[in-house]
Amino acid sequence: PDASASAAASPSGLEIVALGVRGGIVDGDLSAFLIHPSGDFRSLMCDAGTLGNGLLVATKRGNLGGRTPDQTLGSDIKAFLITHAHLDHVAGMLIAATDYPGKAVYALPSTNEVLGEDYLNWAAWPNFSDRGKAPRLGSLHLRDMAPGVATPVAGTAMTATAWPLEHGGVQSTAFLVQAGNSAVACLGDHGPDGASGGERGHQLWRALAPFVRSGQLRTIITEASYSDPRPESQLFGHMTPKYLIASLRDLAEEVGRPNALLGVTVIVSHVKYPVGGEAAYRKLILRQLGDGRDLGVRFIVPEQGDRWSSP
Ligand SMILES: Nc1ncnc2c1ncn2[C@@H]1O[C@@H]2COP(=O)(O)O[C@H]2[C@H]1O
Numbered sequence: 530p531d532a533s534a535s536a537a538a539s540p541s542g543l544e545i546v547a548l549g550v551r552g553g554i555v556d557g558d559l560s561a562f563l564i565h566p567s568g569d570f571r572s573l574m575c576d577a578g579t580l581g582n583g584l585l586v587a588t589k590r591g592n593l594g595g596r597t598p599d600q601t602l603g604s605d606i607k608a609f610l611i612t613h614a615h616l617d618h619v620a621g622m623l624i625a626a627t628d629y630p631g632k633a634v635y636a637l638p639s640t641n642e643v644l645g646e647d648y649l650n651w652a653a654w655p656n657f658s659d660r661g662k663a664p665r666l667g668s669l670h671l672r673d674m675a676p677g678v679a680t681p682v683a684g685t686a687m688t689a690t691a692w693p694l695e696h697g698g699v700q701s702t703a704f705l706v707q708a709g710n711s712a713v714a715c716l717g718d719h720g721p722d723g724a725s726g727g728e729r730g731h732q733l734w735r736a737l738a739p740f741v742r743s744g745q746l747r748t749i750i751t752e753a754s755y756s757d758p759r760p761e762s763q764l765f766g767h768m769t770p771k772y773l774i775a776s777l778r779d780l781a782e783e784v785g786r787p788n789a790l791l792g793v794t795v796i797v798s799h800v801k802y803p804v805g806g807e808a809a810y811r812k813l814i815l816r817q818l819g820d821g822r823d824l825g826v827r828f829i830v831p832e833q834g835d836r837w838s839s840p
Pocket residue numbers: 552553615617718765
């Protein structure tokens with residue numbers, strides 16, 4: 530039996546560790562969130578742009594729950610949820626596959642298709658998957674998800690449900706991770722609804738509003754890549770604080786009660802920090818998020834290695 534599963538029977542809450550938080554160009558700190566039920570180390574990753582370096586940073590900060598990076602990578606992480614196959618969301622997973630086999634990869638079919646055809650093809654990278662060009666090394670088990678259907682995450686006490694998002698012409702994904710009565714939403718890169726974005730954002734909030742209303746969904750990991758103002762032609766399928774706040778107002782309306790989002794934490798990831806200008810840019814993003822303070826959410830602009838408990 531897996532000793533790390535000892536408290537799995539009564540999960541209350543989900544633990545989140547930010548192994549990578551940035552968009553942009555610092556390759557040791559790219560989108561990667563470790564999630565597991567409280568008291569149960571069997572984990573999944575929502576994206577894994579950075580993996581090894583994030584584990585080292587989280588350990589140094591004392592935020593890996595007493596586990597070593599090797600234990601986390603070798604035994605705790607059972608699965609990856611991949612929002613889309615852009616390099617900055619999958620590089621850590623692909624690189625670690627050389628030494629840490631036996632993980633499931635859950636994604637919408639379009640994402641798994643890119644993983645298989647464009648990376649795991651023996652040219653860009655050896656085929657560590659169980660599909661595509663032979664020989665198949667079989668370390669990563671690619672599993673296609675059906676939108677809106679809760680899927681048990683193999684080897685964990687969690688389920689994941691996927692909804693499509695629009696990211697500059699690429700299909701991206703939002704995942705709802707659930708264990709017991711707790712839920713965390715982890716959204717991949719996406720732009721505002723509208724011309725190219727269609728209604729994906731709105732449709733997601735319609736699906737998630739009942740979970741907010743019931744108090745299960747208390748933490749939303751989402752993106753604001755750039756500060757305001759930013760011309761739409763330069764968004765490349767991303768959000769700014771202005772667009773994020775507008776989107777959260779849409780969620781609040783769907784939830785449909787006064788103070789709809791009170792008690793919800795919004796973790797704002799994928800900020801494209803100018804190298805060397807991190808502190809000032811972080812301040813600017815936080816200040817601009819202040820325009821949404823009437824929503825009652827707690828905005829967090831995370832740093833690598835941060836850890837939170839979601840009730
Ligand atoms: N048309 C474009 N011109 C210049 N840069 C782009 C264009 N489209 C995408 N990008 C950049 O490529 C990056 C790919 O990853 P991201 O989506 O995080 O952010 C994107 C932008 O930084």
